[in-house]
Amino acid sequence: MVITAHLVADVQAFGGTFPVFAHTIAHPDGLVLVDTGMTGTHPLVEDEWHPRGYPERIPREVVCVINTHLHFDHCGGNPLFRGVPIHVQARELHDALTEDDYTVREWVDFDGANYVEHDGETEVLPGIRLLPTPGHTAGHQSVVVDGVAVLGGDVAYSFRELGDADTEGKRRVLDLGMTTWLAHVERPTVPRRN
Secondary structure, three states: OEEEEEEEEEEEEOOEEEEEEEEEEEEOOEEEEEOOOEOOOOHHHHHHHOOEEOHHHOOOOOOEEEOOOOOHHHHEOHHHHOOOEEEEEHHHHHHHHHOOOOOOHHHOOOOOOEEEEEOOOEEEEOOEEEEEOOOOOOOOEEEEEOOOEEEOOOOOOOHHHHOOOOOHHHHHHHHHOOEEEOOOOOOOEOOOOO
């Protein structure tokens, strides 16, 4: 299965510009999209994050979407996928819909949303497995592809941060010892503990 990174947004944070990558997995059953970036901005995030979305770069012809978590820069394109199964951990969806200042709620809760909630590790398609990786959020999940690669979302912002192994999620990804992709880093690597 081929994994491709797509620059779908960027945000201003920590004194710089952070790219936001969504990823596709070319699966025999069809294209799988991991995270959806943003199609625009919103007053709740504009002043702090100054986000720019690149909706034209979000792949549309997919069999399903997997959200690693539901922060605005990872789910802002979800409304493009009305009726398409969107896989998420049940805890993550609950927190996004109930906690104040968690995300842009209307990018999560929209007409035609078809969330498939999971409670723990599961296989969504042959060779594509969801792995809970709590830390960044309590319901964060990573995607293990065919036992050879991990799409880690925001399990960490950088490989140096991932190497700190200071959350359960980071330790789970490190213990796999696989090529790993992160949402804010263009190229994958096999991460190591610091």
